[in-house]
Amino acid sequence: MAYIDLPEFEEMDPEIQERARPILEKTGTLGEIFKLLAVRKDIYFATDEMVQNYLLKETELPYRTKEAIALLISKENGCKMCIDVHKNIAKMLGMTEEQVEKVLQGIDTMDVPESEKELLRFCIRASKKENYKMTKADIDAIKAQGYTDTEIIEAVAITGYFNYINTLSNVFGLGEKG
Structure with missing residues (x-):
């Protein structure tokens, strides 16, 4: 359980909801890290950009x-x-x-x-x-x-x-x- 209150999907900024919806639909839940990041829209999107570019895209490293x-x-x-x-x-x-x-x-x-x-x-x-x-x-x-x-x-x-x-x-x- 997180040490601070984390927003549920319905409480998140609509732009974050749009980005997080596929995860929620695929897995049935959003992990606590997604909820923590959603506390601040700028932090959420900056972090998501790193995830997309470093981890999810096919890159030089396998x-x-x-x-x-x-x-x-x-x-x-x-x-x-x-x-x-x-x-x-x-x-x-x-x-x-x-x-x-x-x-x-x-x-x-x-x-x-x-x-x-x-x-x-x-x-x-x-x-x-x-x-x-x-x-x-x-x-x-x-x-x-x-x-x-x-x-x-x-x-x-x-x-x-x-x-x-x-x-x-x-x-x-x-x-x-x-």
Whole structure:
């Protein structure tokens, strides 16, 4: 139960209702994160733009990698709500239960190329408070794994998005039992 009052669908701004209606029709419910974001229209639409561009569009990084970042960063940040949501999304995007569980057990248990493991380790480092200590050598090491500048930027943008959304979820007690 959230720590603040969250609007129900009927109480949301009509523009937000229009954007959220397909989710509501498809799933039968709107998650607490959607309701929290709907408290402020500008925040809702800014966040939705990130979701659309980073996670839902086909981009340079495969969906599997994007969902692995989502799960790993959410785990690092202790965001149970986001882990639960992204376990389901990962499965909808074709990951098996076993693949999802291996991500949550840690990078070393994953059945992915070593280059992808290095990118995921890089993302975890990028998510931490001391990310200001990362250097050109860190970027060059990921490039040496075959990643382009734009793929690295995308991975870090997704990492930053999950730091943001995990913070909202954790601070406002989303996904907590009442």
